[in-house]
Amino acid sequence: MRALLCKKYGPIDSLEFDEIEAAAPGPGQVSIRVHACGVNFPDTITIKGLDQYKPQLPFSPGGEYAGTIEAIGEGVTGFSLGDRVLSGSVWGGFREVAVTSAHNTFRIPEAMDFTTASVFICAYGTAIHCLKDRAQLRAGETVAILGASGGVGSALIQVAKILGARVIACASTKEKLATCAQLGADELVNYSEVDLKVKLKELTGGKGVDVMCDPVGGKFSEIALRSTAWKGRFMVLGFTSGAIAQMPLNLPLLKGCSIIGVFWSTFTRREPEQNRRNIEELLGYFETHDLRPYISKTYTFKEAKQALKDVAERRASGKISVLLVD
Numbered sequence: 001m002r003a004l005l006c007k008k009y010g011p012i013d014s015l016e017f018d019e020i021e022a023a024a025p026g027p028g029q030v031s032i033r034v035h036a037c038g039v040n041f042p043d044t045i046t047i048k049g050l051d052q053y054k055p056q057l058p059f060s061p062g063g064e065y066a067g068t069i070e071a072i073g074e075g076v077t078g079f080s081l082g083d084r085v086l087s088g089s090v091w092g093g094f095r096e097v098a099v100t101s102a103h104n105t106f107r108i109p110e111a112m113d114f115t116t117a118s119v120f121i122c123a124y125g126t127a128i129h130c131l132k133d134r135a136q137l138r139a140g141e142t143v144a145i146l147g148a149s150g151g152v153g154s155a156l157i158q159v160a161k162i163l164g165a166r167v168i169a170c171a172s173t174k175e176k177l178a179t180c181a182q183l184g185a186d187e188l189v190n191y192s193e194v195d196l197k198v199k200l201k202e203l204t205g206g207k208g209v210d211v212m213c214d215p216v217g218g219k220f221s222e223i224a225l226r227s228t229a230w231k232g233r234f235m236v237l238g239f240t241s242g243a244i245a246q247m248p249l250n251l252p253l254l255k256g257c258s259i260i261g262v263f264w265s266t267f268t269r270r271e272p273e274q275n276r277r278n279i280e281e282l283l284g285y286f287e288t289h290d291l292r293p294y295i296s297k298t299y300t301f302k303e304a305k306q307a308l309k310d311v312a313e314r315r316a317s318g319k320i321s322v323l324l325v326d
Helices: 041-047 114-118 121-134 151-162 174-182 196-203 218-226 250-255 264-270 272-288 301-312
Strands: 002-005 016-019 029-039 064-072 084-088 097-101 105-107 142-146 166-171 187-190 209-214 228-236 258-261 295-300 319-323
Touching: 002 301, 029 084, 029 114, 029 301, 041 301, 064 097, 064 114, 084 097, 084 114, 084 121, 105 272, 114 295, 114 319, 121 151, 121 209, 121 228, 121 264, 121 272, 142 151, 142 218, 151 166, 151 174, 151 272, 166 174, 166 196, 174 187, 187 196, 196 218, 209 218, 218 228, 218 250, 228 250, 264 272, 295 301, 301 319
Parallel strands: 142 166, 142 209, 166 187, 209 228, 228 258, 295 319
Antiparallel strands: 002 016, 029 064, 029 097, 029 319, 064 084, 084 105
């Protein structure tokens, strides 16, 4: 089979296409004929060897994908050959046949195509874990999202709305904010043109934001923390800007607010049953609430490295997918 391999940690250009043997699924695993693979910022970190989890070399990047069940390992029940599924892992998707845990594999609704399925589990899984499990979001609360047009940001908008929140989308361009409006955001803030703290205070009547979601990091993180309400929750989801902010700890003291980490990939390992319930709930939202990821672009398999570069260099909005099967 054809695979995109990381044979040594380094830049995206160091990845190589190669022909390799497809591995058989072990106990508790399934093999998936991959039709499409989503692209996420953590993929670009794993390739460089900077992620907490370092796969054994060589490996294929790609943490979420969709396709059909091709083989079933010992002890696996509930799946049949040919089932249409999506799955999530930290790596392994950029190959024609992926072997993955059956427990983190889900049948997809009949109306869901493979491209949609390939970008569903990571961003939405992160969003529902952030808002439901970690932030304990309540209907009627206000959620603000930095980098709101990105993969996780766009998922946060949609899930927050389903959970009954008022959503303030924050992004750096009018075009990105237009996307956020289409996804259902109630208010839009262009933080390249206005003072973020002043605008958030204005939009919340001076109260501040109940839940602040930050997948970006960098220079706006402290401003965002200062914009939380009394007993607000500041959600740390990542650092796509490449900069990790140093936060003054007197702010949580004075505001009675919480700084809460959201690390979905570790959550899936430590609390697999709760993660499974979350994904099944999201798949239900696909049918009952028209939950649809915003896919800005698709790439062919031979364009996979370019897709990774576009995510790494923050040129992508929403989600993007690499199609392994035409």
